[in-house]
């Protein structure tokens with residue numbers, strides 16, 4: 344039986360795009376033999392169609408974007424003021440220009456001004472172009488790392504961190520939202536510095552501002568520390584996004600009453 348299977352694979356079979364949708368990917372692509380580049384007799388090479396197919400299914404799943412952001416795309420973002428317009432322009436250009444970009448992006452602003460919407464849109468744009476992306480809410484990532492120390496759970500710290508280190512593009516949402524203990528700061532620094540040293544693109548969002556209008560409000564530096572703050576400013580274009588919390592009035596009518 345295995346013999347037969349192997350034989351079948353060798354038979355060249357024309358494959359249309361619709362044929363391959365929803366089908367399991369063969370272990371080695373018959374067109375490019377896994378290189379991602381298809382050789383065309385007399386015309387050189389071109390990106391293989393298998394890459395495109397992967398980018399539309401596997402890559403978007405691997406990015407682990409929470410379901411509640413399904414509707415977030417550049418096309419559904421509605422800037423309502425100049426700061427949002429600027430953030431939108433920068434984010435969409437980033438998604439087009441990558442990998443020809445030298446810095447990531449740090450979106451700062453209060454809750455509900457569309458920072459995560461833009462960060463998710465960057466991921467969607469880049470997975471469509473075939474790059475591996477990963478989305479993490481910072482608090483969730485910390486919890487998963489903590490759980491990995493639990494001897495009962497079968498994961499290891501590296502199981503959680505390897506994708507975080509390896510993704511071409513990482514979005515860390517809500518940086519600074521977790522209570523800044525020493526462990527949290529060390530873990531944050533480890534992740535951010537590793538990606539910095541590997542020259543990997545990272546997009547951050549945070550609800551904390553660099554300078555607070557009110558001296559009682561905590562700043563980003565209060566939450567992540569002076570060293571990490573300057574590292575972020577070095578590796579990212581920083582944009583402050585302002586505006587009304589549109590989610591409060593439209594998307595989450597129940598939350599205002601509940602929590």
Ligand SMILES: [Zn+2]
Nearest residue numbers: 372375391393
């Ligand atoms: Zn291929």
